[in-house]
Amino acid sequence: MIGTVYFVCLVNNACAAEPEFNASRSFGYLTKICRLKSRVSGSTGMAEQQKLIAEHFRELKAQVKFQSFDAPHPIRGTPVRMNNMIVSWNPDAKQRILLACHYDTRPFPDRDRYNPQGLFIGANDGASGVAFLMELGNLMSELKISHGYGVDFVFFDGEELVFRQNDPYFLGSKYFANQYKSEPRDYEYVYGVLFDMIADKNLAIYMEKNSIKYAPQLTRSIWLAAQKVGVRQFIPQAKFEIRDDHLPLNEIAGIPTCDIIDFDYPAWHTTRDVPRACSGASLEKVGKVMIYWLQNIPEVKN
Numbered sequence: 001m002i003g004t005v006y007f008v009c010l011v012n013n014a015c016a017a018e019p020e021f022n023a024s025r026s027f028g029y030l031t032k033i034c035r036l037k038s039r040v041s042g043s044t045g046m047a048e049q050q051k052l053i054a055e056h057f058r059e060l061k062a063q064v065k066f067q068s069f070d071a072p073h074p075i076r077g078t079p080v081r082m083n084n085m086i087v088s089w090n091p092d093a094k095q096r097i098l099l100a101c102h103y104d105t106r107p108f109p110d111r112d113r114y115n116p117q118g119l120f121i122g123a124n125d126g127a128s129g130v131a132f133l134m135e136l137g138n139l140m141s142e143l144k145i146s147h148g149y150g151v152d153f154v155f156f157d158g159e160e161l162v163f164r165q166n167d168p169y170f171l172g173s174k175y176f177a178n179q180y181k182s183e184p185r186d187y188e189y190v191y192g193v194l195f196d197m198i199a200d201k202n203l204a205i206y207m208e209k210n211s212i213k214y215a216p217q218l219t220r221s222i223w224l225a226a227q228k229v230g231v232r233q234f235i236p237q238a239k240f241e242i243r244d245d246h247l248p249l250n251e252i253a254g255i256p257t258c259d260i261i262d263f264d265y266p267a268w269h270t271t272r273d274v275p276r277a278c279s280g281a282s283l284e285k286v287g288k289v290m291i292y293w294l295q296n297i298p299e300v301k302n
Contacts, residue, residue: 019139021287026135027280030199033127034275038119039105041071041161041171042080046104053085053103053130053155060137062153063088069175071158074167084172085155087133089140093150097297098192098255099136099290101129102159102172102245111269118271123278125268128199130155132283136290146297149190156245173245177252190300191218192257194246198286199278200262205286206239208259210247215256217301222258225293231285239263260286 033052039045054064065086070079085103105122112118121127133153145151158171180189192215198205211219226234240263249257262282267273 019142019291021139021284021291022135023280023284025138026131026283026287027275027278029134030123030127030131030278030280030283031275033130034121034123037121038107039103039122039126040107041082041104041158042073046157049103049130050083050085053134056134057087057137057153060140062137062140063091067176067179071161071171074161074163080158080161082157082172082175084157084176087137087153087155088150089152090145090148090150093148094187095147096150096152096187096189097145097294098152098154098189098249098257099133099195100154100156100173100192100245100249101133101195102126102157103130103155104157104159104161104172106160106269107163109270109273112271115271120269120271121274123273123275124197124199124265125273128197128278128283129195132195132198132286135283136287139291143291144295146295149297150187151294152189159245169243170245170248173248174252177248177255180253180255189253189255191215191297192246192249192255193218193222193290194244194249194257194259194261195286196244196259196261197265197268198260198262199280199282200265201277201279201282202264203233203262203279203282203285204235204264205233205260205262206235206237208261209238209241210243210250211258212238214246214250215258217298218256219258221298222260222289222293225296226289229288229292231289233282233285234289
C-alpha cells in the first residue's frame, strides 16, 4: 500500500511526487480502533489492538517487534504483561528518529462528573496517535527522510494504567528509556517526537514547556515547519507544562524529545472522548507538518 500523492512543480518545471496525508483514511483507523472499546494494558481489547497494528505495518513491509515486560497491577499486585511495539523503517540506519505515542487507554473516565466508572473509549487520548502513525506508515516508502535517518514508530504500553491518584504512570516509556540507556546497541536516536491527543476537532497545539526545556531546537524546528506549510493550528507560544511519555525519553534516555499535544480538550478522561469529538482533518494537519519536517530535519547542534 502506498499513500496518495500530489504534485509540486519546481522552478525548473519538473514535477515531483509529494506524499499527502489522507484525513479520511486516518479517521477510519481511529474509528476502527475505538470499536475495540477499552484497550487497558493486559486486556482483550489491547491484544486485539496489538494484532491490528502488527498486521497493518507488516503489510507495509516494516519491521515489527514487541518489547515485552511485566509490571504489577496497581490494585491486585499481580503481573500485567506489557508490550511496547517498535515498528522500524530503514532498520539498518545507525542514526534514527523516534516517533511515538501511547496506545493503552485509562481504565475509567475518572474526570467524568456523571459516570466516572463508565466505559472509557479514548478516541483522542489513545487512538489518535495510533491512527496518525498508521496513516503515516502508508507514506513512509515515499518520503525522503533527511540525512538518511532511519525511523522507528514506538507504541508505548502502560502510559496510564492508573486507578488511583498516586499509581505510577509511563510504564512503557520508562522501560523503553531504561533499556535504551543500559543495553548495548549500535544505533542512536537523534530526536524523538511524541504524539498525544492530536485529533481534537478544535485543534490548537501550543509549544509544551518541558519540550522547550529539554529539546528547544527540535521544538522550534517543528513549529517552523508548521509555519512553512501554513498550518496555523501549531501556535508558537508556550502554554502547558505536561508530564507525558516524553519525560522518560528526555530524562532517562537522553533523547531530545518534543511532545505534540492539544491539551485544550474538554472531553479529556470522560466518556465523551469518542470519535465524534475528533476529526481526520486535525490528524491531516499534524501529518502535513510532520511530512515536511521529516524531509527537512535540522542538523543537530552540539
